[in-house]
Amino acid sequence: MVTEASTERFMGWPKRKDLIATLAIVALFVSISGASAQEVRSGWAMVDSGTESDLLTAEFHEGEFWAFGTGGIMISSIDGGGTWSESGISVNQDLTSSDSNFGSMAVSGNDGTILFMRDGVWTDVSTSLFGDITDIALTGNSSFVVIQQDEIWTCEISEDGSADWNSASSQGEIDYFSISFLDSDNGLVSGEKGAIMASTDGGASWEYRDAPSEVSATGIIDIEYHSSIRAYAISDEGHILKSSREGNVPVGFVWSIVEIEREYPPGGGSEFEVGGSTLDSDVSNIDVIGQFKLLLSGSSGYLAISLDGGNIVSQQMIPLSNETSFNGFAMQDGFRGIAIGENGSILRTENAGSEEFVGFEVIDFNDFGQFVDYSKERLMDGLVATAKIVIFGIIMGFSLGIILSMLKTSPTTLKNVAQTNRFQILLVFIVTPIWVLMQIPISVVKATGLAKRWNLDNPLNGVMGYCKERSLQIAASEPLNVIAIRVIGVALLAFGIHRIFSNLDDISALNLDGWEHIYSPIGAPSAVFWILFGVGMAVLGTIFLSCNGDFSIRELSLGRSNISLNPWGIRPLNTIATVYTDIFRNTPLLVQFMFIHFGFELGRRLQDPGMMLFDFDYLEGNSNFITDIFVVYETNPESLAYGRPIGGILEDRAYISAIFALGLNSGAYQCETIRGAIAAIPSGQMEAGRSIGLNYMQSMRLVVMPQAVRICIPPLGNEMVNLVLNSSLAMIIGYAEITRQGKLIVATTFQVFWTWGMVLISYFLITWTLALFLRYLEEKTRIPGLGISGGA
Amino acid sequence: MTEIILSVEDMEKTYVGGVHAVRGVSFEVKEGDSLAIIGSSGSGKSTVLRCINRLIEPTKGVVRLKGEKINTPAADINEVRSRIGMVFQSFELFSHLRVIDNVSLGLIHVRGMGREEARSEARKVLERVDMLDRVDAYPGNLSGGQKQRVAIARALAMKPEVMLFDEPTSALDPELIGSVLETIQGLAEEGMTMVVVTHEIGFARDVADRVIYMDQGLIAEDGPSSIIDEPKTERMREFLSSIND
Numbered sequence A: 001m002v003t004e005a006s007t008e009r010f011m012g013w014p015k016r017k018d019l020i021a022t023l024a025i026v027a028l029f030v031s032i033s034g035a036s037a038q039e040v041r042s043g044w045a046m047v048d049s050g051t052e053s054d055l056l057t058a059e060f061h062e063g064e065f066w067a068f069g070t071g072g073i074m075i076s077s078i079d080g081g082g083t084w085s086e087s088g089i090s091v092n093q094d095l096t097s098s099d100s101n102f103g104s105m106a107v108s109g110n111d112g113t114i115l116f117m118r119d120g121v122w123t124d125v126s127t128s129l130f131g132d133i134t135d136i137a138l139t140g141n142s143s144f145v146v147i148q149q150d151e152i153w154t155c156e157i158s159e160d161g162s163a164d165w166n167s168a169s170s171q172g173e174i175d176y177f178s179i180s181f182l183d184s185d186n187g188l189v190s191g192e193k194g195a196i197m198a199s200t201d202g203g204a205s206w207e208y209r210d211a212p213s214e215v216s217a218t219g220i221i222d223i224e225y226h227s228s229i230r231a232y233a234i235s236d237e238g239h240i241l242k243s244s245r246e247g248n249v250p251v252g253f254v255w256s257i258v259e260i261e262r263e264y265p266p267g268g269g270s271e272f273e274v275g276g277s278t279l280d281s282d283v284s285n286i287d288v289i290g291q292f293k294l295l296l297s298g299s300s301g302y303l304a305i306s307l308d309g310g311n312i313v314s315q316q317m318i319p320l321s322n323e324t325s326f327n328g329f330a331m332q333d334g335f336r337g338i339a340i341g342e343n344g345s346i347l348r349t350e351n352a353g354s355e356e357f358v359g360f361e362v363i364d365f366n367d368f369g370q371f372v373d374y375s376k377e378r379l380m381d382g383l384v385a386t387a388k389i390v391i392f393g394i395i396m397g398f399s400l401g402i403i404l405s406m407l408k409t410s411p412t413t414l415k416n417v418a419q420t421n422r423f424q425i426l427l428v429f430i431v432t433p434i435w436v437l438m439q440i441p442i443s444v445v446k447a448t449g450l451a452k453r454w455n456l457d458n459p460l461n462g463v464m465g466y467c468k469e470r471s472l473q474i475a476a477s478e479p480l481n482v483i484a485i486r487v488i489g490v491a492l493l494a495f496g497i498h499r500i501f502s503n504l505d506d507i508s509a510l511n512l513d514g515w516e517h518i519y520s521p522i523g524a525p526s527a528v529f530w531i532l533f534g535v536g537m538a539v540l541g542t543i544f545l546s547c548n549g550d551f552s553i554r555e556l557s558l559g560r561s562n563i564s565l566n567p568w569g570i571r572p573l574n575t576i577a578t579v580y581t582d583i584f585r586n587t588p589l590l591v592q593f594m595f596i597h598f599g600f601e602l603g604r605r606l607q608d609p610g611m612m613l614f615d616f617d618y619l620e621g622n623s624n625f626i627t628d629i630f631v632v633y634e635t636n637p638e639s640l641a642y643g644r645p646i647g648g649i650l651e652d653r654a655y656i657s658a659i660f661a662l663g664l665n666s667g668a669y670q671c672e673t674i675r676g677a678i679a680a681i682p683s684g685q686m687e688a689g690r691s692i693g694l695n696y697m698q699s700m701r702l703v704v705m706p707q708a709v710r711i712c713i714p715p716l717g718n719e720m721v722n723l724v725l726n727s728s729l730a731m732i733i734g735y736a737e738i739t740r741q742g743k744l745i746v747a748t749t750f751q752v753f754w755t756w757g758m759v760l761i762s763y764f765l766i767t768w769t770l771a772l773f774l775r776y777l778e779e780k781t782r783i784p785g786l787g788i789s790g791g792a
Numbered sequence B: 001m002t003e004i005i006l007s008v009e010d011m012e013k014t015y016v017g018g019v020h021a022v023r024g025v026s027f028e029v030k031e032g033d034s035l036a037i038i039g040s041s042g043s044g045k046s047t048v049l050r051c052i053n054r055l056i057e058p059t060k061g062v063v064r065l066k067g068e069k070i071n072t073p074a075a076d077i078n079e080v081r082s083r084i085g086m087v088f089q090s091f092e093l094f095s096h097l098r099v100i101d102n103v104s105l106g107l108i109h110v111r112g113m114g115r116e117e118a119r120s121e122a123r124k125v126l127e128r129v130d131m132l133d134r135v136d137a138y139p140g141n142l143s144g145g146q147k148q149r150v151a152i153a154r155a156l157a158m159k160p161e162v163m164l165f166d167e168p169t170s171a172l173d174p175e176l177i178g179s180v181l182e183t184i185q186g187l188a189e190e191g192m193t194m195v196v197v198t199h200e201i202g203f204a205r206d207v208a209d210r211v212i213y214m215d216q217g218l219i220a221e222d223g224p225s226s227i228i229d230e231p232k233t234e235r236m237r238e239f240l241s242s243i244n245d
C-alpha cells in the first residue's frame, strides 16, 4: 500500500524539478553580463607646429588658424590646423592675447605690443602708453578695447593707421584679467576680487555687476560673452560662473556658480568624482562653443569638455605628456579646432576632443550576436523595472482585492446601522479612526525597528474595550430608539438636500447642454461628488425617517405587479465596494494609466509628501530594507549631492503612478475573483464556525478565507499573469519597463523582428515562472481529499 | 428537582420571502434529558434548532438557556453559541484543517487556550468518539461516519450545556449510521442534555426521554417515547408508516 505521504512526495517531485529548472534558467539569464573590452582613442591629434616656443593664444580668422606665443612667435595654418608655417609680422615681445571679430584680428602682448590685421594687412599699432597688456577685444573692424592692470582703454584706428586712445571711465583699484565683447556695444570685463563689469557703449563706460559672493575673494581669470543669452567665466579657484538672460534682464547682470555634479577622468568610464562648486584641476581658460558646450584648458595637460554648461565635466585624453600646460583654443565651429600649449604644442580635433570608443562605434546591428550584446542590458533593465511594478502591483491589488471582497460580502445592512447605539457610533466614527491613525505610526516604527527599546502599545486599546462593553450593555437594556432614528433621518435628509442645492450652481456654471452633463464629474469634481453624496444622504435620511421599529420587507402594489421593497436590507459597505469595482472594470486600463499619471498626477502628488515622510535627515543612519523600499539616499560623505534620492518607489513619479494604476485596477478584478471563491464556500462552513462560538471576523479569517484563497489560486494566478502582461501599458506614461526598452532598442537598431521577439521571450519568462510558481503553490496548498485535481 | 437547561416559548419564524416555517413552538428540556424531534421534511425542525443558537433569529418568542434569555441583543451571541453544541446533517468540518485542528480551533480562539493545551483537550474528546487514530487526517480522507463523529467531537470539545443534532445520520450510508448513533447514545447515557432531530425512529424510541412530532411548523404531538408506538394523529401515523417502509 502506498502511504499518503509517499504519494505526496512522489507527485511533488516532478513539479519541484520544473521549478528548479525555471529558477536555473532565470539565474542564467540574469548572470549573463557584458564586459567586452573597449579601446578608447583620444579625440585630439598632435600636429607639428614647427616651433618650440610656448604658444599663448590662438584664433580662427577667415578660414585660417593662427597661433601666437613667446618671443613674438606667430604661425598660421590654411588647411584647418594640419600644417603650420610662420607668417604675419615680426615682433620680439611675447604675444599673450588676441581677438578676432568684425573681419579683423588683434593681438596684444608685453610692453604695449598691439598688432592689428585687416584684409590680410598687418599693422603694428604698439603704444608706449602701456606696459604689458593683459587682454584685448575688438569692438569693430577698426576699434578695440584693451585692459592693462587696473586700466581700460578704447582705441580707434583711423584710415591712415594712426591710433586714437581714450581711457575708459572705470572705478580702478583692481586688476583686470579678461575682456570679451559680444558686439560693438556690449562687453564684459573680469578681474580680481570677483569683479565683473559690463559696458553697453563699446567700452567707453563700465559698471559693476554682482558676482556670486563665493567668488568675492577670488580672481575671475577668464570671461566669455558668448551670445545675447549666455556668458561664462572661470575663477582661479576653478569655479565656473554662468550668466543667462532672465526675462528682460540682459546677460551679465545675474551670475551663478555652476554646480559641478561630476568630473570624469580621461577615457570616460563610469567612475567619477563629485565636483562640488569648483573643478579639481587647475583651469586657466574657457572657450564657449555652444549655449551649453564648454571647452576648458589648464596646466598639467588639462583639456576638458562639458556638454551641459559645466554640470558634468569630462577631462579628455591627450596624445601628449601630462606635463604640458594648455593656454587656449581656437575653434572653427562646435567640433573642429585646435588647442595650443607650451613648447609649441598644437592639438587638433574634429569632434571637440571627444574620445572615440572604438568598441562601440562598429556595432553591426545586422549581426544577431552583436545586436543581442547591445540590447540585452536594456532588456534586463526593463525586466527589472517590470518586475518592480508587477511585484508592488500584485501586493497592492491582492490587499485591495481582499478588502473589497470583504466589503462586498459584509452582511452589515441598514437595519444593523439603525440599531447601532451611541457607543457603537463613537467606536466606529471616532475611537477606531483615531486608533488606526495612532496604530499606523506605531506599526511603522515597530517595523523599521527604530524603537526596539520601548514596548509601544496603542493608548486607545483601553478606550476601545470600554466602548465595546458599554455598547453591548446598552443594546441589552434599551429598546430601539425610533425617535432618535427619525431625528437623524430628518437631519440626513436636510443635510443631503442642502448639499445638492448648494452645489447645483457649480454645475450650471459649467454651461453644459443636455447630454454634455455626463462629463460634469470632470468639470466640477467636488460639486458632483457632493451632489451624489447629498443624494445618498437624502435617500438614507428618507429611509431612516420611515423607521417604525419594523424592519421587514414592504410590499408595494403597483397596478397588477407587486414590488417588494427591502430598504433596510441595503448593505452600505457592499454598495461602496460595488461602485469602486464598477468604475475600474468598465474603463480601459490604458486610459486609467494616462488619467492617473498625466491627469490626476498621482505620482507627483505622492512623491513630495512621501519624501517628507522618509526625509533624509530622519532616515540618516536608520535606513533599513523596509525604508529602502520607499526611498534610498546617496550617502557618499564627500559628495555635495549627499542625501540625493537614488532609488526606491518615491524616486520616480512614473513608477509610483504605474504601481497604483496596476494595483487599483487589479484590485477590482481580484475582488470579484475572491468574492466568487468566498461564495463558493458552503454557507454551512460559516454556520459551523459560528456554532462553536467564533465571531464573524474569526469565522471569515479562520474558516472561510483559508478555503476561499485555495480555491482562488488558479483564477488569481490568471489575474496576476494578466497584471504582468498589462504592465506593458506603463510604457505610455514613460516608465522604462520592457516594452518601452524594446521601443528604444528599435529606435537605435531598426531591428524590429529581433527586438520584439526578444521582448516576447522576456515576458514569457516572467509569466511562465509566475505560472509555475502558482502551480506549485496550488499543489502545495491543496487540501487532501477535496476536489478533483487529477492528482493524488 | 432537575434544572431546566433549555426552554423555547412560543417561537415563530417567518423567512424572508414569507415562508412561515415555525408557527408557535414551545418546549423545555431538563438537564440530562434527550429530546427527539421528528417530522416530515419541511415541517420546520431545522429552523427550530437554528433559532435556538441564533444562526437565524426567530421572528417571535423567547429562548432561554439555564433561565437566561439568549435571543436579545444583550446576550453575547458568540459566548451563547459556544455553550450550545451543534452538529449538522452535512458535517461541515473545516476541510482545510486536520481532524485535531478542527476540534481544537474553538478551544484556541474562543476559550483562549494555548495550542498544546487545546490539542491535548481535543485528543481526550476524540477518544470519546473513537477517532483517536485519525487525528492527523484531513476530513476529505474520512468516511461519512468518521466525519460526523469528528463533528460531534468538535462540538463536545467546547463543553456545551446542550447539544443540538440536526439529522446527524441522514447523509450517511446505512452501514455507517450505527457508529454515529452509538456515539450519540453514549453521550445521552453520560447525561448530556440534547435535542436530536432525526428520522431514525428506532433511535428516538430507544434513546429519547421525550419525543416531539412537528407538522407544518407546529408541535402536533408531544410526549414520552412511547407515543411513537401509539400515535394519536392521522398525520403522525402516516409519517411513521412512510418511514418504516
Ligand SMILES: Nc1ncnc2c1ncn2[C@@H]1O[C@H](COP(=O)(O)OP(=O)(O)O)[C@@H](O)[C@H]1O
Residues within 6 Å of the ligand: B015, B016, B017, B019, B021, B039, B040, B041, B042, B043, B044, B045, B046, B047, B048
Ligand atoms: N433560508 C430559508 N429561506 C426561506 N425559506 C426557508 C429557509 N430555510 C428553510 N426554509 C423553508 O422553511 C420551511 C422549514 O424548513 P426546515 O426548517 O429546513 O424544515 P425541516 O428541517 O423540518 O426539513 C421549509 O418550507 C423550507 O422551504
Ligand SMILES: [Mg+2]
Residues within 6 Å of the ligand: B045, B046, B047, B166, B167
Ligand atoms: Mg432539516
